Amino acid sequence: MEVLTAIKRVPETGAKIVLTEDKRDIDTSSLGFTFSPHEECAVEEGVQLVEANGGNMTALTLGEEDATEQLRSAIAMGADDGLLLPTDGGEWGPKATASAIASAVEAEKTDFDLFLFGNESADTANHQVGVRVAEHLDVPCVTGVKDLDVDGDTAVAKREIPGGAEVYEVDLPAVITVKEGLNEPRYPSMRAKMQARKASVDQVEPEPTDDGLELLELEVPETDDSPADILGESPEAADEVVDVLEELEVL
């Protein structure tokens, strides 16, 4: 079974986000980078499917050269290969990203059975790339999946909806976008991490297309600065805590 999982390098932010001077980006000077919990689940799922069924799991990302670091993290989690679609670091919109990924997939020798995406990226959260790639490749797509079974040429994907769940059975190849909770992503072992650092990562130059979108400015939402009330130190604070909980009607 051939699985391709797409991930995106995003800054690992704290509670307060600091913007660059032109307000068009996040100031990442003291931040690390990661990929989102949804995508961690996607990688884990792909790795588990390949472990169970044999085959190969390829991690793909579109981004600056440094995004290789995230591909290596995926390899440390068990991905077999990494594929970077290098950019100059600027943000590509969902349309351009999807088009580049689809072109790369078509150019690959491998016939993929399954394309896994995170439901949305952790930074821009456009919810589009997976869907657009499916459109390009002309394969079925299920989004927001929190339970996935693959049996031969079919996948059974379950997504939560208010008050219940929807279950889809789709023929492979297909695009599945997944959400956190799908599985429990593993922490890579130290040996895997070290080997991943030495793994080679392929690059395929993506063809930029016009997205028709331009980011003008980011805005940081007002944060709730209301002060925390210290009710006392345990255990004498217990009564007051109960009062507050009652006031909030949680008791």
Place this chain on the structure above:
Amino acid sequence: MSTNDLPQSAGTVIIGAGIVGSSLAGELAERGRDDILLIDKGPLSDPGGSTGHASNFIFPVDHSKDMTKLTSVSRDIYRDFDTFTNSGGIEVARTEERMEELKRRVVSAKSFGEEAELLTPEEVEELVPYLNTDIIKGGFYSPGAGTCDPLRAGELYRQQAKDKGALSTAANTEVTDLHVEDGDIQAVETDAGTVAADEVIIAAGLWSPKIAEMAGVDIPLSPAVHQMVSVGPIERFEDGEGEINYPVVRDMDTQMYERQHGNDIEVGSYEHRPILWDVDDVPSIEEAPLSPTQPPLTEDAFEQSMEHALEIIPDVLDDPDAGIRHSIDGLLSVTPDGHPLLGPIPEVDGLWSCAAIWIKEAPAIAREVSKWMTKGHPDIDIVAHDHVARFDEYGETREFVKSRGAEGFQKTYGIVHPREQWQSTRPLRTSAFYNRQEDLDAEFFEAGGWERPRWYESNADLVEKYSDEIEGLQRPNEWDSRWWSDIILGEHLHMRDNVGMIGDTGFGIFDIVGDDAMENMQQLCVAEMDVDVGESAYTPVLAPNAGFVSDLTVARIGENHYRVITGGAHAGQDKTWFQNHLEGDVELIGRSSELATLGVWGPNAQELLNELAEEEMSTDTFDFAEMKEVTIGPVRVQAFRISYVGEYGWELYVPMDQGQKLWDTIYEAGQEYDIRPVGTGVYGETGRMEKSYRLMGAELEIDYNPAEAGLTFHGVKDADFVGKEAYVEAIEAENAATLCTLSVTDHAPDGGEPRFMTGGEPILDQDGDVLIDDEGRRSYVTSAGTGPSVGKHLLLSYLPQEYANEGEELQVEYFGQHYPVEVEVVGHGGVFDPEGDRLFRNDY
């Protein structure tokens, strides 16, 4: 923003509520401070500094006596709070060189009273079954090592102070400014209001420089990365109870450690390239994903460490279920010399620093600083090597701190020779003689930032000339001869036979000037200071307990004008002590960078200088220890008839801009006598050791009083002075120990290579037990150096009274071997020229 109502004023404000600030609160409350406010910009109990991410293990053995003691006391404190787990610890060696170093650590453990032993790889395996013993040569076992919980200890310390009604805390409160008026601290301004304060302690860890800057002063430290990852769950650890069931392992040769923490193993590294941060780049609590001091791991820097960890503990790291659950570039504080930054900040009265401290020694340091604040001095010596003022006048720039900090970081688990020199940012302070000395192939050592020749390669011919005298004193062993040269022995003998010029000695020099100068000097010095203009004295400066604050030379160069001359490495400490004690119409003026010092000593010194000087320079015109102006060639200098090498001659103090001319004048005229430049290898070691002259920070320290140090020759003057009562008491009481000079009588008792001790080794009785005096103080070598004129390798050590007898035969342990030694001199007086005939020129 704070939710606390800040008081309008507080007696004591502590900035920073990590383990250091919290310990300070508890210890100060214990010593009677009853109005303490503890402020932190973060929440309690983990405000987000280095305390929150430390690996929290305690290895008690250090090559420094004071650090070993501070760690041991801290361990007791953690234990009393029930926050210490005694897991033991093992330092493993992958190389033979490291095994030698581990032997040296056993010796230090013995010197300073900590249990330790060497282990074979098999013995290591018994204690740590998951360690790959195929790649190690053995280990150093410290059964007293363990782990602690500094966050909990901090909580308990704060609670203790609160229970006394002495402490209020203000968490989530950021300090925005410090108010200083006329050199006094006034108030601490925060985002929740301003608090007037009598005294303020900066205990803000790696943010300390930023806080200090608010008062216009420096705390020279830099944030630096220490990488750490946590791997788990490890099946092997699941059955154990508590946090840790195996000894902490330090893989010394790779500068790494591995320690169990519950079901995880923490792998930490000091192996990676130094990654120093600018304090302004450290994110705020709100911006930081984990905490401000836990930025994400720099992956490429950690690559080699992963390989090394997998080599040493593959069994646990390859546990099939275990993964890297946590990985950080943990930020901690580094300083230019690796020591903490403690004590009063010289420029601002009432402002203290307590920063750059490891978890393992924090509570004890806080205790000692609190004593310093409340009774004027600590009981463990944190002054000589740890005073915040030691970089005064030179070592406080960001670049200096970063380059030395980076260099020091790489020595964290290094094998550091006691004489090892720093390499970065040199030369920094060069005297007027520097260019000439460089031309003469000087090998420079650094003291107080000054470049000082240790010896001159151009004197290599002297080794040949004195080959008979120095035979048997050369050092065939590489360790013994590292940062050393037998040329030193040749220079020494040449000076004793002929004449040598020694400069610059890198002194700390400052003047005390004003109508009340004499009264102040009387108050601070043991020696009589109401002397004639031109007279001088070598004098101890004491703490109230009669422990040593300093020993220095004071000359009265005017009615209301004293010149104080002290060791360069001790200049900042002494200036601060004087500054903080001066009263009335008097001021302190720093002179260190204005004056160069050239010593001209030896039997031909008088003849040579007399030819050059306009005035007569002889015993007729100069009393011993007299200082007055003379003109040498075109240069006017202050000539001071004194010596630290036991020879007749003068120290010449010359304005820095004319120093080179003075050097040239003397050097050229001296060719007739074959004058040689002589290094501090003679000045600071061979010359002084033959005379048993004491060195501040080695022999002279807070632990021993002047009677024990053999420095009571001043008697007791009528005038009052700091420490007088205790000084009188010490003179009247029977010494518990006395400083003695010993010589090594056999350098190779079992045959083989003769060995030469470097200092720090324990003194043993004939049964091989370390000598311990009635006050529990252990005998160890405070200084070691060869005396070429007496043909012996000499050691200074405090010996319990019953062993302090001339001719007493004892032993010294060095790298695990015992060597016989004999007591040469008890108390004051040297092995060479004990009557001082040369110094006083009694034979002329």
